[in-house]
Amino acid sequence: MTTGTRPPTARGRSRVRTYLPLAVAAWAVLEIWLLTVVADAAGGFTVLLLLAAGIVFGAAVIKRAGRRAFRNLTETLQRMPGQPGAAPEQAETPADSRGNGFLMLGGLLLMIPGIVSDVAGLALLVPAVRTRLGRYAERSLERRMRAASPGSFSDAFQQARIHRPDGKVVQGEVIRPDGGQQAPRPDEGPRPPLTP
Template sequence: MGPLGLTAIGAFLLVIAEVVVFVLVAQVIGWGWAVLIGLATMLIGAMLLKREGVRAWRRFRAAVGEGRPAGTEVSDGLTGLLGALLLLTPGFITDAVGLLLLVPPVRALAVRQVRNATERRISPAAAGDLFGPRFVRAQRDTAPAQHTGGASVTTGGAGGTTGGGEVVEGEIVDPHPRRP
């Protein structure tokens, strides 16, 4: 089964879950209150959709205007728009997920996940253009070169990568602090 089929099955199961949750909530608080809460969250979602869209566009334009990579702003904007869209969608499950995506710590986590997923799917050069340069923290190793399955760089005399020479091991360091 392809991705489209799995998406259709997931959407169908979500609709069934939303109906079940709505009926359960309506039995507890009453049908009128359940409908009123559903309409209120849809109205809030519509207002937040406009606010998040304008905010994302301004931050994107500011990053482009300053010559900074706009990937973080795009990821944050998409996460905020998704949260607002989920609030706009009828149902208590989607409302709960939409509200969670608007809470700063959860939103920051979601932005990191969007960024990581994007970086895995595009080339390192494109990721650098989108999210900015990657910095590497390295230390010189005086022991003979050994391949341990991790990444190692062997440098030659003129700084090029050639066989033989010293091994420099390092880790990628994210230069951009996470903002909520």
């Protein structure tokens, strides 16, 4: 006889996975309805021009943001210690180099056919909106990393970032709690240091 209760090990579906398909369907219906309203008011050719302009403008925004992100990555790699021409002190990233992800998302939303997605994409082109969304996303990520259980990937990353910010390798040997040592492999000799 089954009782209808879940076993304690089974996890239920999250709310996002439950309601996301319904939200996507409602968004698609709203976009189609708005396009038909605009087509009745301004004509079908106007809607076609709006959709084509959104695709072209969105592609230009994505291309510009991608170039900017690649330029910032190249500059960051050139400023790394040990690179030819590297500056002795690290400079802060300029304010215009932040927000490339939201800029690309805005371009993608402009490329998606529809009025609501175009309005959201145009809103993401405003620097103040991108800054606020970036701060919100950063706070949310920090909150989730703090709430992560000990021993998780984020905890290991945090420990590595705190204790070894320069990334240097410290040579040593492993001492096991039971007193036994790991036997060296016969094909290995002493290793040279990785950094000069």
